[in-house]
Amino acid sequence: MYLKHLKITNFKNIAQFDQDFNRINCFVGNNGVGKTNILDAIHYLSFCKSYFTNSDFDSIKSGEDFFSVSGLCVGNNNIENYCCTLQRTGKKVFKHSDKAYSRHSEHIGKLPSVIITPGDHNLIDGSSETRRKFVDVSISQHDNTYLKTLICHNKALSQRNKLLKDCKSGAALDMVMMQIVEEQIAAYSAAIQQKRKDFFEDFSVPFSRYYSLIAGEGEQVSLDYKTYSGDILSLLQESRDKDLILGFTTKGTHRDDLVFCLNHNPVKTFGSQGQQKTYLLALKLAQFDYLCSKLKTKPLLMIDDIFDKLDFQRVNMLLKLIADKRFGQIFITDTHQSRIEELIDNELRDCTKIFKL
Template sequence: MYLKKISLLNFKNIAQEELALCPGINCLVGDNGAGKTNVIDAVYYLSMCKSSLAMTDGQSIRHGADFFMAEGQYLTDAGKTESVVCTFSRKGGKVLKRSGKEYERLSDHVGLIPAVIVSPADSALISDAADERRRYLNGFISQLDRSYLCSVMRYNAVLAERNRLLKTSPDETMLGIYDLQLAEHGEKIHARRREFAERLQPAAAEYYRILSGDREQVELHYKSELNDRPFEEVLRAARQKDLVNEFTTSGIHRDDLVLKIGGYPLRKYGSQGQQKSFLIALKLAQYAIVAAEKGEKPILLLDDLFDKLDAGRVEQLIRLVSEDSFGQIMITDCNPTRLRTILDKAGGEYALFTVENGGIKQGDGNPRQDAAHNAAGGETGEDTATSAADGEEQP
């Protein structure tokens, strides 16, 4: 998947900009707060129809404006053109269109434009509670399996009703009905999460080995009560506890993705560099799985790549993502000299953009890449518009 051009209007601190991107590595450089991450987030919006950050759609509107618009023109690996437009206004809400046609449900867009992001916000996967890791799994799997997203949404609805019943007037008959529904949707969710965790484990371990120079061993596994017994049995065993606490205390909404280094919890025993290396390895493993499942290379977004990583690991990462198994990449950094030095050393081709106070100018990248970039920027594709799943609270 290749994003040829992105147009932004009133998106965060960007008043109006249009970028023609190259199919390889695109570098966004500038001071902190200049707007580099905002460009990355706009690309993510066009894939998932929501911000990659913990913020509302309204917070993505430029100060003083009433709406924002992001439009992307894409070329798939099979040569098909796509155009996606995402708009949000304070009065009209969010609209996502493909080929000028609005989606009835935003969730129908998830997976059309695959993207994988590595950003400082990923630290929440290590430092925060288990719901962050469940949210990560949900977003990952939803790009590949639309029925999974439907199961998550239905599970959430039943869980809310069951909790409401527990708080008001618990009725054994209704609890039994809700238990059957939770089990139906929950077992589907559990099976897919467990499958993808098992696929992530060897790939993440191998990428980490490459990044670290084979210095440490990492592992991950999916922790769930359903690993050992059926969901209905789990709910029956927790019934009295649920009645006392007035909410559902067991289920897949309590599951976790356990991350370890050298056999110990990553959160407690991993250095900041080791933790970030693990997160990058995890996202590269996700990238490989999405590419294999979709037959389409996702867009790889690397935000604030150099923070907490030593030069050796950064160079190893750049060499990795410069291989043919990766497609289009967007990288942000506040130090253009450092970034160019590493990219030139890696020997790949790239385009460079300078971001300043929400304004974006194309700089001097690798000359061969600039030629390809200019040629690609002249292509036009049929107008299309697409929509992505909104971030409902997920189990």
């Protein structure tokens, strides 16, 4: 997949951006000039939402009434045009070749991408929700059925939580509806669990390989998927009394977690800062490989302002890895143009474009 052209209007602090891209694209400039926001605009074209903010309206430039992000993409000998617009007084509209999607979820996977940012440390020290999202985003970009199942599961879970909350507030419990919703959750959960297990089988090998390439031999890494192995319907029924008291669903697939281990110990607790950074890089590069194998195309790779956070050895190894032809189009941000120019190998200069912001 190749993003040939990107046009941005009134997105965050970017009034206008209208440029063609090369295989390797570097955005350099001081903090606050909009480097990260360009990557976030590309992320919008991939996922119909920002990577960094939860509210779409926060992405509209201050003082403006709308934003627009459009991209011309090339893949599988086809040229595709994608455009996302949001009016401050209206709803978000996402179009493919001037035709609006009826559901934004239909677009996921059309422009696959992987993004590496300084905030990725939340994968290790953040909540289980962050780690589940990493898994779900990886699978959803190649498996639309999984995405639909996940959406249906979350909808049914919300319905159960509403029944619990209403009952806690004094309403009578609708047992017929509760049983229907719990059966739905159980069915969706079984499908989700199986897909996640399949993901870890495919993902673990490239993850271990990338960790060894970056850190060297001598350390053993593993991923442990924590999920309930019994019958989900029975679990929901057994937890119902407690859930009625608390007003929400306490157990189920939505509580799954991923434990990152280093030499058989949680990396969150026993890993050094350097080991944790290597772990995160390996996770994201393995995500790239996983998507390549499933999609039979190369996702976009975005690397946001991480060189200041890594030592020279890790930076050098990362750049050697991504310079390999198995990686496709790459977008990098940095505050120092001289560092970018120093790090870019002579063989890559002809396919590299530097944008000074």
